[in-house]
Amino acid sequence: MSDEPQVQEPEDNGASSAGIIATLAVAGMLAGLLLVVVYEATQPRILAYKEKMMKEAVGLVLQEPASFTTLYLVDGKLTLDLPEDAVEKDFEKVFVGYDEHNSPVGFAVVHNRAGFQDQVKVIFGYDPETGGMMGMKVLESKETPGLGDAIEKDMDFVGQFERVVAPLVGVKKGSGSGDPHEVDMITGATISARAVIRIINEAFERWDPLIKAYDHGGSKDA
Amino acid sequence: MRETTPKQDLFRGIWKENPVLIQMLGLCPALAVTNTVENSLAMGVATFFVLLGSSLSVSLLKKFIPGEVRISTYIMIIATFVTVADMSLEAMVPVVHKKLGAFIALIVVNCMILGRQEAFASKRPVGRALLDAVGVGTGFMIAMVMMGGVREILGMGSFLNIPLFGDNYEPWVVMILPAGGFLTLGFWLLGLNWWAERKKQRQKVLAARESSERRAA
Numbered sequence: 001m002s003d004e005p006q007v008q009e010p011e012d013n014g015a016s017s018a019g020i021i022a023t024l025a026v027a028g029m030l031a032g033l034l035l036v037v038v039y040e041a042t043q044p045r046i047l048a049y050k051e052k053m054m055k056e057a058v059g060l061v062l063q064e065p066a067s068f069t070t071l072y073l074v075d076g077k078l079t080l081d082l083p084e085d086a087v088e089k090d091f092e093k094v095f096v097g098y099d100e101h102n103s104p105v106g107f108a109v110v111h112n113r114a115g116f117q118d119q120v121k122v123i124f125g126y127d128p129e130t131g132g133m134m135g136m137k138v139l140e141s142k143e144t145p146g147l148g149d150a151i152e153k154d155m156d157f158v159g160q161f162e163r164v165v166a167p168l169v170g171v172k173k174g175s176g177s178g179d180p181h182e183v184d185m186i187t188g189a190t191i192s193a194r195a196v197i198r199i200i201n202e203a204f205e206r207w208d209p210l211i212k213a214y215d216h217g218g219s220k221d222a
Numbered sequence: 223m224r225e226t227t228p229k230q231d232l233f234r235g236i237w238k239e240n241p242v243l244i245q246m247l248g249l250c251p252a253l254a255v256t257n258t259v260e261n262s263l264a265m266g267v268a269t270f271f272v273l274l275g276s277s278l279s280v281s282l283l284k285k286f287i288p289g290e291v292r293i294s295t296y297i298m299i300i301a302t303f304v305t306v307a308d309m310s311l312e313a314m315v316p317v318v319h320k321k322l323g324a325f326i327a328l329i330v331v332n333c334m335i336l337g338r339q340e341a342f343a344s345k346r347p348v349g350r351a352l353l354d355a356v357g358v359g360t361g362f363m364i365a366m367v368m369m370g371g372v373r374e375i376l377g378m379g380s381f382l383n384i385p386l387f388g389d390n391y392e393p394w395v396v397m398i399l400p401a402g403g404f405l406t407l408g409f410w411l412l413g414l415n416w417w418a419e420r421k422k423q424r425q426k427v428l429a430a431r432e433s434s435e436r437r438a439a
Contacts, residue, residue, distance in 0.1 A: 019288060038310065039309060043309075144399070
């Protein structure tokens with residue numbers, strides 16, 4: 001625009017107030033119509049992708065179970081089935097994995113809290129009988145590239161979550177006493193690593209009693 | 223209104239009047255999402271699409287838009303195309319969409335797009351408006367890739383996720399952080415202005431030499 005003359009006001013074509021309102025209303029309606037069409041066209045793919053990602057994450061943190069199913073928190077209890085007329089996304093949920101003989105192998109829980117830059121969202125799997133962790137994956141984070149994002153990319157750190165036992169304690173790398181609750185922190189990503197440990201501890205404290213109270217007797221479908 | 227040829231409409235936005243590097247418009251995405259070439263390209267394509275759609279609509283509808291509410295109508299048109307781009311990117315390339323985050327929605331406030339509607343599309347026939355949108359959109363994409371290329375090569379040692387330097391390369395992490403955006407833009411502007419200035423000086427020297435030769439003859 002550098003060499004264009006000052007913006008000229010378009011000539012006043014004497015539009016009445018009604019004309020102006022009508023123009024905006026028609027433009028708004030057309031815009032709305034187009035958006036509805038595009039929304040309807042794209043939404044199935046978006047939802048399918050989200051579901052696929054969640055399935056992959058659950059499979060990973062429960063060490064590839066033969067099948068898994070979703071449990072919903074209804075009235076302070078975990079159940080397989082939602083009440084009638086309920087909307088699925090209104091309920092908190094956990095996932096339970098089963099082996100080939102339909103016996104439960106572990107539970108996967110999603111939880112988030114503030115990291116260094118923004119919310120960190122983590123999914124982890126554990127065995128409620130022993131408290132032993134089965135795996136951890138960061139689902140969402142905006143931690144500093146090269147520093148805080150080591151909570152996703154540092155495989156030494158991520159790998160520990162297949163061995164340790166909840167609740168977790170973070171220790172400086174190399175100064176642990178061999179206690180199964182200890183997790184080696186990452187140098188340069190202290191706040192982010194601490195956030196992951198807190199997320200898991202918080203979620204464990206909240207969900208473990210509910211999970212232990214859950215009776216696997218009911219039917220399941222994966 | 224300065225008269226231009228169709229060829230000028232198409233080509234001037236690409237380099238001579240590049241929206242980012244010369245006109246300094248659309249700097250927010252150019253600083254914020256150019257940490258990798260992939261993100262830069264995705265942002266460039268989304269902006270290109272929005273600019274093309276908006277210019278087409280504004281040019282087609284210019285007779286029906288009363289002057290009093292033209293800016294709000296342009297914004298409504300732009301916002302519609304941005305939302306379409308947002309949903310389409312999420313459906314087609316969800317990984318890139320997640321990385322760009324809120325910056326896709328922020329294309330609405332990219333003053334480069336509104337600027338083209340107000341200064342050009344609302345006053346020209348459809349064909350010219352489209353040529354201008356293609357030129358400016360391409361110019362924006364070029365500038366985005368120039369930013370993203372430098373930042374990814376130095377900050378991650380790769381180009382389009384292809385490693386360039388082997389394992390011994392220590393990435394300049396600062397280049398993919400926000401500071402790297404400012405540094406890269408600063409150095410590009412410095413370099414390009416220096417080059418333009420040098421060209422001008424040379425022409426001046428040549429002209430002076432020519433006139434003195436003419437006088438001597």
